[in-house]
C-alpha cells in the first residue's frame with residue numbers, strides 16, 4: 001500500500017511537469033518481444049520532422065534498446081532496473097531531469113517487457129498503450145486482465161504474421177473490450193508499416209490538443 | 211528477504227515430497243504466449259501412454275489453460291494468482307495435496323507468463339525450463355538475464371516461424387550460454403512437432419533416472 005501511494009505522489013508530480021511543459025507522454029507496455037522498440041523506431045522516423053521526440057527506456061540490463069532509439073533519430077535515456085520487473089514514477093522523476101525534453105514535444109516511455117507488474121505503477125503518463133503481438137495468442141486479454149484493464153490503447157502488432165499464426169483479431173479485440181469497454185484498438189505491423197497511419201494520427205491529434 | 215526464505219522452506223518440503231514419491235517435476239517459464247501450454251499439450255500426447263502426467267497451471271485468471279491440458283489427456287489443477295505475477299512454493303505445497311499425483315510420474319508446472327519475477331521463486335522443481343519463442347527477438351537472454359541465469363533448459367519454440375522473423379538462433383543460443391554456460395538448449399516447434407524428439411528424450415531420461 002505504501003509503495004503504491006508514494007508512487008502516486010511522484011506520478012502526480014511528473015504529470016504536472018508534463019502538462020506545464022506541454023509534453024505529451026505515453027507509457028508503452030507489453031510482453032517481452034511484442035515489438036515496443038520496433039514500433040518506437042518506426043514512429044520516430046515518421047514524426048521526427050514534425051515534432052521533438054524523446055524516449056525513456058526501461059530494461060533489466062543493457063543499452064540495446066536506447067541505442068536503437070538513438071539510431072532512429074530521437075533522444076534516449078536507458079534505465080536499467082536490475083532484478084526489477086517494472087519502471088516506477090520515482091525513476092521517471094529522475095530520468096526527466098537527465099534527458100533533454102523540449103516543450104510541445106512527445107515523450108514515449110518503453111517499460112520493462114512484462115504483462116503483469118507494470119500495469120500497477122502509474123508514471124505520470126497521459127496514456128498507457130499496451131501492445132499485443134498476434135504471435136502471442138488471442139486469449140491474452142482474458143488471461144492477463146489487469147494490464148488490459150489499465151490500458152487506454154491496445155495495439156495489435158505483427159499483423160504481417162497473421163497468415164502463419166492462429167490468432168483471431170476480432171475475437172481478441174472483443175476480449176479486450178470485455179475487460180475494458182473504453183479501450184481504443186489499432187492493428188498494425190511495426191515491421192512493414194501497414195496500419196501505422198491510424199496510430200500516427202492518434203499521436204498527432206493528442207500533440208495538437210495539448 | 212523474509213518472503214524468499216519462507217519460500218525456500220516450502221520449496222524444500224515440496225522437493226522432498228517429489229523425491230520420496232519419485233515425481234519428476236519441471237517448472238515451465240516464459241513470456242506470455244511463448245507456447246508453454248502448446249508444448250505441454252504436445253508432450254502429454256506423446257508421453258501419456260508411457261507415464262502418468264499431471265500439470266499444475268498458474269495464471270492471473272481463467273481456467274483456459276487447465277481445460278486445454280485436460281483435453282490433451284492429463285490431470286490439471288488451475289491456480290489463479292489474481293494480481294500476482296508468479297507462482298510460489300506455498301501455492302504449490304497446497305496444489306500437490308489437491309491434485310492426484312502417482313508415484314513414478316511426471317509433474318509439469320506452467321508458471322504465470324512473465325520473463326522476470328518467476329525466476330526468483332523456486333517451487334521445489336527439479337529443473338527450470340525457459341521457453342523463448344523465435345518471434346520475440348534473439349536478444350532476450352541479454353535483456354532478461356535473471357531468467358536465463360536461473361534456467362536449466364532453454365527451449366527455442368516456434369521454429370516453424372523462422373522464415374518469417376529476424377531471429378538468429380545461433381546468436382541467441384550464444385547469448386544464453388554467455389549468461390549461463392551450463393544451460394542445455396532445444397529447438398523445436400510445439401505446433402508442427404519438428405524437433406520434439408530431443409525434448410521428449412530428455413524427459414524420458416530423467417524419468418528413468420529418478
Ligand SMILES: Nc1nc2c(ncn2[C@@H]2O[C@H](COP(=O)(O)OP(=O)(O)OP(=O)(O)O)[C@@H](O)[C@H]2O)c(=O)[nH]1
Nearest residue numbers: 032033034035036037038113158189190191346347
Ligand atoms: N514480423 C514482425 N516482426 C516484428 C514486428 N515488430 C517487431 N518484430 C520483431 O519482434 C522482435 C522483438 O521486437 P522488439 O521491438 O525488440 O520488441 P520489444 O517489445 O521492444 O522487446 P523488449 O524490449 O525486449 O521487451 C524482433 O525480432 C523484431 O524484429 C512486426 O510488426 N512484424
Ligand SMILES: Nc1nc2c(ncn2[C@@H]2O[C@H](COP(=O)(O)OP(=O)(O)OP(=O)(O)O)[C@@H](O)[C@H]2O)c(=O)[nH]1
Nearest residue numbers: 136137242243244245246247248323368399400401
Ligand atoms: N506457429 C507456431 N505457433 C505456436 C507454437 N507454439 C504455440 N504457438 C501459438 O502461440 C500462441 C500462444 O500459445 P500458448 O501455448 O497458449 O502460449 P503460453 O505460453 O501457454 O501462453 P500463456 O499461458 O498465456 O502465457 C497460440 O496462438 C499458439 O497457437 C509453435 O510452435 N508455432
Ligand SMILES: [Mg+2]
Nearest residue numbers: 036037065110
Ligand atoms: Mg524493446
Ligand SMILES: [Mg+2]
Nearest residue numbers: 246247275320
Ligand atoms: Mg499457457
